[in-house]
Amino acid sequence: ALMNDLTGERNVILGGLAMGMSRDQVRERYQDIVDFSGINEKGDFISLPMRTYSSGMAARLRFSIAAAKDHDVLMIDEALATGDRKFQKRSEARIRELRKEAGTVFLVSHNNKSIRDTCDRVLWLEKGELVMDGP
Numbered sequence: 001a002l003m004n005d006l007t008g009e010r011n012v013i014l015g016g017l018a019m020g021m022s023r024d025q026v027r028e029r030y031q032d033i034v035d036f037s038g039i040n041e042k043g044d045f046i047s048l049p050m051r052t053y054s055s056g057m058a059a060r061l062r063f064s065i066a067a068a069k070d071h072d073v074l075m076i077d078e079a080l081a082t083g084d085r086k087f088q089k090r091s092e093a094r095i096r097e098l099r100k101e102a103g104t105v106f107l108v109s110h111n112n113k114s115i116r117d118t119c120d121r122v123l124w125l126e127k128g129e130l131v132m133d134g135p
Helices: 008-018 023-037 055-067 085-102 112-118
Strands: 073-077 104-108 122-126 129-134
Touching: 008 023, 008 055, 023 055, 055 073, 055 085, 073 085, 085 104, 085 112, 104 112
Parallel strands: 073 104
Antiparallel strands: 122 129
16 A cells, blocks of 8 residues: 555655565666656656545556566456556556566456456456356
């Protein structure tokens, strides 16, 4: 979770450290995280407190921090539902990269197209019951 009273910059640093990245890894990946999120496309938002961010901006930064680390298993909940189409495309491409590197990515989504474009196996749950399991 991001901390509303801290700047985006501090949240990137703390988020990376909380995920187990070293200080050097956070420093090395910092600019890529900011660039991927698109937070600074319309101004220097990364230096502002998170409470000034829209929910979409916060979600994009949260996804960008999580996607910057190599994972054995990664769980992504509704990440592709936020942000503009350009960010959604970047996110889908990054999820495919993570899937190749990590092997297992759990994507929780209600968007059938995103699921079909991103996943090679799907578990369809309805009211907590497995409805379908397959490609």
